[in-house]
Amino acid sequence: MSSRSDHDVVVVGAGVAGAATAIHLAARGHRTVLIHRAGGADGIESIAPAAVDELSGLGLQLDGPGVALTAWWGTNEPRTIYEPRARLVSRLDLARRLRELAASLGTEMIEDVRHASVSRAGGAFDVMTSGGGTDHQLVVRSVVDATGRAASVARRLGAQRYQADELFSAVVDVVTAADGVWTEATSPGWWSLCGLAGRGTLAFHGNLAEVRAAATDLGARVRETRLGAQVEDLIGAVVVRASGSELCLPSAGPGWVAVGDAAMSVQPLASAGNAKALRDAARVFEAFNRPAAFSARQNGEFHRYLDTLARQYREGGRRRTA
Numbered sequence: 001m002s003s004r005s006d007h008d009v010v011v012v013g014a015g016v017a018g019a020a021t022a023i024h025l026a027a028r029g030h031r032t033v034l035i036h037r038a039g040g041a042d043g044i045e046s047i048a049p050a051a052v053d054e055l056s057g058l059g060l061q062l063d064g065p066g067v068a069l070t071a072w073w074g075t076n077e078p079r080t081i082y083e084p085r086a087r088l089v090s091r092l093d094l095a096r097r098l099r100e101l102a103a104s105l106g107t108e109m110i111e112d113v114r115h116a117s118v119s120r121a122g123g124a125f126d127v128m129t130s131g132g133g134t135d136h137q138l139v140v141r142s143v144v145d146a147t148g149r150a151a152s153v154a155r156r157l158g159a160q161r162y163q164a165d166e167l168f169s170a171v172v173d174v175v176t177a178a179d180g181v182w183t184e185a186t187s188p189g190w191w192s193l194c195g196l197a198g199r200g201t202l203a204f205h206g207n208l209a210e211v212r213a214a215a216t217d218l219g220a221r222v223r224e225t226r227l228g229a230q231v232e233d234l235i236g237a238v239v240v241r242a243s244g245s246e247l248c249l250p251s252a253g254p255g256w257v258a259v260g261d262a263a264m265s266v267q268p269l270a271s272a273g274n275a276k277a278l279r280d281a282a283r284v285f286e287a288f289n290r291p292a293a294f295s296a297r298q299n300g301e302f303h304r305y306l307d308t309l310a311r312q313y314r315e316g317g318r319r320r321t322a
């Protein structure tokens, strides 16, 4: 067991939101520890132009061409738009590159953590981790919850998760010939495919019963869709993931902040989760200084997002929940 109190901030969770937050903290001279649990679901995801700019500001350039987005969404003919400034990435690869950048700025990493727990200790926080060969105990003034949808730190500190809808996704790696994003509204559920350099992420989205049924024969079902023409073969197992709209209230409090999916999770249809994770990371100082204003801003963004999502589903001739 190593016992330490010489850091300012612990960031729990080292996905896109946690790693980017650590970069902002370390760049401003805060002694930061980033707690990383290895593994997690990978996938090819689209990165919106604003997020590409945000990454570039952090010193991380995303190379490659723009993204062609093709949709059968309330239409029989495909609609294609080309977004020259968007990019496609592997989410785990993006998080790894951000962690490397954070480490180069002096962030200390605790790797291969199996379990992390946070509790209040007077005006500070007690953080215990196990796994990776050594257990750690850290006493710090501030904690960032970047644990994704689990939001385990925020919940431990008394926050509640508010579920605005229920959506699940059956996700699988595929072989695909072309690069781009395809979306198709079907009945039941809807489909998405992100392809990059021969590999892709295929997902069917719906309520839990629809998704469980689809997961048993995803390969056969995708052949019945129009985007199925892009899928050559499925690789590996189908994984079912929660993917609905959720808000953490509050999303910050004295000495703690939730960022990325831990603060607010958006449906894959929005293609906005990574941009949001990067935006929260950039606002971490504002959040520590004015937690109530940060929570109010998340709440406002969440309701604007729900309005946009409802419009998108109407255009596809679908209900918001699948």
Ligand SMILES: Cc1cc2nc3c(=O)[nH]c(=O)nc-3n(C[C@H](O)[C@H](O)[C@H](O)COP(=O)(O)OP(=O)(O)OC[C@H]3O[C@@H](n4cnc5c(N)ncnc54)[C@H](O)[C@@H]3O)c2cc1C
Residues within 6 Å of the ligand: 012, 013, 014, 015, 016, 017, 018, 035, 036, 037, 038, 039, 040, 043, 044, 045, 046, 047, 048, 091, 113, 114, 115, 116, 146, 147, 148, 149, 150, 152, 169, 171, 194, 203, 241, 242, 243, 259, 260, 261, 262, 266, 267, 268, 271, 272, 273, 274, 275, 277
């Ligand atoms: C099917 C699907 C498709 C999507 N497509 C897109 C897309 O095309 N574009 C887009 O922008 N967004 C997309 N998203 C959303 C995007 O993936 C997320 O919004 C984004 O990755 C959130 O990043 P995060 O760092 O907040 O959370 P996560 O990526 O979930 O990272 C959380 C990290 O914390 C770790 N962790 C959890 N608990 C602990 C603990 N106790 N101790 C230590 N570590 C812990 C986890 O292992 C993980 O590494 C999609 C989501 C889904 C489900």
